[in-house]
Amino acid sequence: MSEASEKNVYRVSGFTCANCANKFEKNVQQLDSVADAKVNFGALKITVYGEATVQQIEQAGAFENIKIFPEKEEIPREKESYLKKYGRLSLAAFFLLIGFLVSHTAGDTSLPAIAAYVLSMIIGGYSLFKTGLQNLIKLDFDMRTLMTIAIIGAALIGEWSEGAVVVILFAISEALESYSMNKARKSISSLMDIAPKEALIRRHGREFTVKVEDIEIGDTLLVKPGQKIAMDGNVEKGFSAVNQAAITGESIPAEKGEGSEVFAGTLNGEGLLEIKVTKRAEDTTLAKIIHLVEEAQAEKAPSQAFIEKFARYYTPAIMVIAFFTAILPPLFGAGSFHDWLYQGLSVLVVGCPCALVISTPISIVTAIGNAARNGILIKGGIYLEELGALEAIAFDKTGTLTKGTPAVTELIFLDKALPEALLLGYMAALEARSDHPLAQAIVKAAGKGSQPADLQDFSSITGRGVKGVIDGRLYYIGSPALFSDTLSQKLEGSTLNEISRLQREGSTVMVFGTEEKVLAIIGAADEIRENSRSVVEQLHMLGIKKTVMLTGDNVETAKSIGAAAGVSDVKAELLPEDKLAEVKKLKNIFSKTAMAGDGVNDAPALAAASVGIAMGGAGTDTALETADVALMGDDLSKLPYAIVLSRKTLAIIKQNVAFSIGIKAAALLLVIPSWLTLWIAIFADMGATLIVTLNSLRLVKIKDRQIKRSRPQTFRW
Template identity: 65%
Template structure:
């Protein structure tokens, strides 16, 4: 019913400030679900966001988070940066620690049971553990057993059996543990904050003939931004005047500048390095490519990976089990084996402390958040933890050819003039003049070649232009009749030209012959150029153990094999329709398990959807790729794919290490119960140490860099 209701009711997203741990985020989520008018609620701990389905005021939500002093604001509301004074944030911990130290002095001078000693320890416990007890009692009333519930029971139990010193130490160490965990998660989230800060908050705009500096929220589509050298763009747009090079590292992860001229797209957060630009704004601030990246990365951090789902399910049963084990430890030895009640109640309390699931619960999200944030900084948008884990397990990769392994833009690679009496530049200009009137896909390549040679062709006189279906074009240029087309258009060719045609076709190039009255004057070879990085990317994939690399294309077999040989893929499948590509990807999955499909995000949609991980090329400026792919490479750099696989494998390894360590250290501590060696000190140090170590282990992913 809840799932159905979420479709029909209002959905609102909020930013949450003040989370100290994953357990607290889960408790907050449950509290919000219990609010009147709320149908469903979802907390994204990694991005510190709350999504509410139903009606709830900010005041209601902050009351639900009062146990953690959480502050809530609507997602699009500007944050008011207020740094809490140190004394206010940690004053109670400092006072509690001072009382503990004075209490220790009194302990040695006046004795363990002296009124002063007990009073000092009790004051330390109350002042340092006030927020802990408030949340713990709240949970106890509702029979919710999380970390703070266990700690509350343990500290109160320690006080009841007279272990005031240990109770106070537990409170102080727990407060330090929470502060360290909060700091560590803030470091992990910083990868997203750094993206947010990449775009300026205001821009110089020309509007109604005036130049104004206005906040980005007030900029409208159609406004003209004036971008000086050294400035960052505040909005997405199209260059209307000027020429410059742009550093697009914020979007693509590549610091190599990209040349921009009139008509080119530019993106918010990118740096204008040289010239002065006038840019027409094409998107509102909330719709820019950078804003979409930030939104999708935050959503991805909230997606539970399979390992995280396992941990959440495990913790659900683990915590009540620890309560039962602690109760048995406290009662069975005294009842059945004549043990001391005081000794075994103490041991039971220690079991409660060491059994806190904090380290276990934080073990996965800190790694997922860090890895996804790091990938985003390198121009790789991963849409969720599940795809991060799937990337780590890939065994085969299939590539589309056009626009993926190749640039997707045909270019003239060879131009050979055979007639000694013919001026090659004049002939090329004449061919360009004919192609200027053609709709053939290769016409743009010929015109670009002429432009590069600085030839003027648009004003040449062309008459009797005609298209010869399936073979080429013909026309009269400046009074000279010219034919341009396939070799078949010219019948039998001289042996030397035939040899050139065969050689270039074997290299995967399309041949266009130029002639007059059946005489061949020149040859043009056109090819979709292979990306410079394609071979490197494939080699790196092979080095990672992914030996099954396949190129899937609808192109002819000869061209496909030539391209496949250049990039080094293990297998080439040519002359495929979209449904053939889909069937081939399904076959790869059956044979190898996890398979990635790399394509342009549009034409290869069925194959991308069928793969374990669909990877879209060139996500920058391509809304479809951002929305439909599991992973988007924001630039056109295939070398990002091997980096993603290395990052994913490292993340999965760290997650497994964290889970194993979290459970292992608790198991070792529990073994100390039998001989009666487990103390509250050891228990809290084991719990705090495990939490700190798994968090620091996860943060190691921030240091991973592309090769």
Template identity: 60%
Template sequence: MGEPEKWEDEKNVYRVQGFSCANCAGKFEKNVKQIPGVQDAKVNFGASKISVYGETSIEDLEKAGAFENLKVVHEKKRNSNTGFQHIEQKESFIKKHGRILTSVLLICMGYLSLLVNGEENVSTITLFAAAIVIGGYSLFKVGFQNLIRLEFDMKTLMTVAVIGAALIGEWAEGAVVVILFAISEALERFSMDRARQSIRSLMDISPKEALVRRDDKEKKIHVDDIRIGDIMIIKPGQKIAMDGIVVNGYSAVNQATITGESVPVEKAVDDEVFAGTLNEEGLLIVSVTKKTEDTTLSKIIYLVEEAQAERAPSQAFIDQFAKYYTPLIMMIAALVAIIPPLFFGASWDTWVYQGLAVLVVGCPCALVISTPVSIVTAIGNAARNGVLVKGGVYLEKLGALKVIAFDKTGTLTKGIPVVTDVKIINNQAHPEQVFATIAALENRSQHPLASAIIKKAEQDNIEYANVVVENFSSITGKGIRGDINGITYYIGSPRLFRDLGIEHVSEAEVTLLQEEGKTAVVMGTEKEIMAVVAVADEVRETSKEVIQKLHQLGIRKTIMLTGDNHQTAQAIAGEVAVTDVESELLPEDKLNVIKKLSAEYDSVSMIGDGVNDAPALAASTVGIAMGGAGTDTALETADVALMSDDLTKLPFAFKLSRKTLTIIKQNITFSIAIKVIALLLVIPGWLTLWIAIIADMGATLLVTANGLRLLKVKD
């Protein structure tokens, strides 16, 4: 149909209720594409929605889905009183499944009549025929259309089988085939709804109204009417309606819905808060920073739904396989029905019956549903646990990885430098006075390590703010200098003091600190070294445990990438127990390392913060971004985003991926095996319609139940 990008301005997204199977979704998409004014259409079966490019109406869309009685509503109205709720409204069990229940009752009455009046009795045949018509109404409506158009899918197979059963007088078995197929479809629909529910539950967690202060008045406003810059008031126990920045107040906020973190996070002035999270303790005054459609929660929901639409490699294979499989089954069924009577003098009734049974057992329901139910369930479960996987293809690739590269700063480490050691070299000097001098000078510096020294001084209650510094200047690439009480002090790298010609008595101290993975900052005058301060980017407490778990899960190689010097890099690598380390790297060097690893190992993952690691993330097989919550770059560039700044989510993501791959393989193997076994029963003539429909229905139920087990995989 061309490229949808050309009609992006005419794109409208609609929610759909009533999809019973992936084939029905495909048929709906095809029908919508034929509506006058529609340029293109794309159904997302996993999220139960359709993107339409061009002009159309709800009425036209529902006409296109009339074969399945589909209900449609515009995406923008899903939260309004007249919108999505009419799709989600609860129907009574009897109303929803009235046809099936009526058909079951007629079948029971038919069997009672069969016992009393016999198989050839008019009332018996009438009861079974009525059960077939009522229970199979939706089946035949599509099946007959397919036959006329020579389109072959599972409903075509079932329609031919039921008509054939009636023609050879097998009314009872035809009725049972119809009712069991209807039940199978209802259960399939239920299982997909269960899988989708993990995302729908995210839609419901954000409040539809917020208490907003405008013109010195507080009033409840619908989220769609809230503007950027509005001031929200969130009381203890209330959910936050919009993303924003705290301008007043202090509280603990439960962010589990966004990041998967079980422990509430402290929020104070200038901290970011997210829509859908729960304010637990104090009163928070928040300035709104994003519109409803741009909140982190909205982006998560959108990205997960798009991910559910992305076809995994196994699903693409199944779709292609099913395209040729259905006509092949019809050909086999025809040969089974014709060859034995035509060439071997066998009974026509017996082998036509066998051929019809082949049609039923060949119905690819289980095979078609085996992959999407697993992918949708797994991606939904991952999102609820703070792991955003952007497609089935990445979910599958994640489980196949053998090599993982980690950015050091902010990934394996906290990304915040802290003072770890203060060594006073001049024993005559008072330690507090020396550190106050260091802090006073660093307070005027823009160096990244200065903040760590200032923080240390404040923690130790060292008075530095009142120390008068004169003639302060920066020595490019080496350090800083300044005069205090007439004495010129220098702070910088060991090289600075070597250039000053000062005997470097602290060389051994510096070397020892560097071997421990720390950066040495030397302080002194033109005559002597007075102190050495060690600053380090602290390793996350969980890093070593995560690396060990990954190795236990079968990851052969873990490699740390960093711009640090070799000694520091080796020290941190040893602390976190990665197998390899690459140091003194520029961003382009990291990219080259990833390319080299990809050539050697084929599948490589890169984990970083999604900003300066973007090239390496993009070049890896699966790019994983840390701290996706509130980071647009991470959400956009990575294939997988760990929503909390928490590496412990990584083993869960791998475990879920491996489990998904296992379940998909189990489902495909079982679906095909059950068909083959049932078809082999044709040889001795043992295959019956009963066995065929039970084999098909049983397989469908088992693969859907097996797929839903992914909801139980825990972090």
């Protein structure tokens, strides 16, 4: 139904708590012109399927004075004065203090004391009573309804001072909840502030400063030393070191020269850069990261979905317990109605589900934001939880465990009569005309140690190699088959032995020579990443039971790379559909399996895994769209950190839920000896909310430290 409706996304201002967000979502869903609505409390957004006007949506949130704005607009950040923000609460606290002072001299039941307490309750609890009474009329029992009933009940039985204290402490509790969620959201809002709002550009020969949303593709961006880059693009002129930590999480600046790709929000070093803009402001890598992280916050984790479902039954259950607490004991002569009604009201207060409801979302929002700042894009709470429960991980070889570009690993010169520098120069001259990765590897290996050579009559031999005339003689460089089949040379003896040895070691072999003689043998291989082995070792320390390398390469090369990386198993000569089958086999053995790949040819396997992990998300649309987790800096070492962060998050959620329920259960047990008071009840509720919040915010501080041996965790309910 929602897919067929008009979809509009708005930013929301005015939320004070998770319950309020849920209520707002429900109110919007009930509008006649709305088919469905989804609130993203973490990102302060609402998606509305239907044709409701802005006024209708804001009316649905009138209970909280909610305002909405178009998604592409920033919510106006008004600097609220202390008086506007805390004036009502301060005035209520002042009248409460007056009430205490008067009651100390004239007694709790004196008219001046009661008047002071009533003023404190009305001023401090106006918005609470307004919403609570509306909910009570509709029989909508949320935490504000519970608090309203408890405070009115306290007033009816003459407990004026305690009723006023409950109002003040509840207001403080809401302020703390709002503050903590804002602090958790700062990890995302800080991303929005990374890129500059204006930039100096050159267009049609003129230089001027414009807002980033007015910059067009093809404009030239002028970035001075020390300035932030405002748009994605390619360097046209200049050289500099660019700090890309905001996008990729890399701490070391990356060198950028002509043709290099740069990203919005990164910091230019000491060089002047002229950058050709390749993407509009809303399509930059940074904009996509922000959008995907906001969407990730809306994806409820299994634990969060459970808590919300539990809370729906929990609140009515508390109402029933409070009712029977107030009614049953006096009916059986166990005390007065006044005393047990007071106990029942205390049950309502202690049963307020604030801490329970906020325990999970604040942890999820904080962890996803922390990961984004460290170059890991996690696309939902469900994947954050799945990471911590992984038992097996499959890796693609090329571009994941290896660098993805071949390098010369061995050079064997067979003709000792010619200087090596001369032969290197000949090889470099031939391969400089070719765009093949192996050719570029040879040119790079020759480097400064080669003697320049003049090449003539260059031509390519399809599928075999290249040839050209140097110093009046025809030279060839290509596969062994070029010499054995095309040139009909017999490759035997030590030459054949060396070729066979290099192939067994996993190298791709090329031969250089003339029609009559082989002059050199070159071994090239896709180099393993420097940290691949240490990453695999860390994963095993974290309790990952099996690591498998899946590759389309030949068996010998695969075994060589697999041994160097330290993976448990190697599967070679696989097509994309074979990789998919292998991932499915792993899932049959291990319940939680991840696949790490480049996000392009590994797409089927990434989709089939419990968690699909893409390498190099920065600037790669396919990786961002396909995978559940993207390692933005093409850095495999971020994977163990992501697993540690996930397990820390799961542990904190468990602690929060256990503590929230435990402290309320302990407070409720005080009903048996009639020791529960409104003071104890509100302190139990506010204390639980505060402790749960501070515990969740510990996730902000988690950094990539030394990995300790641990086991996979699952959140079972």
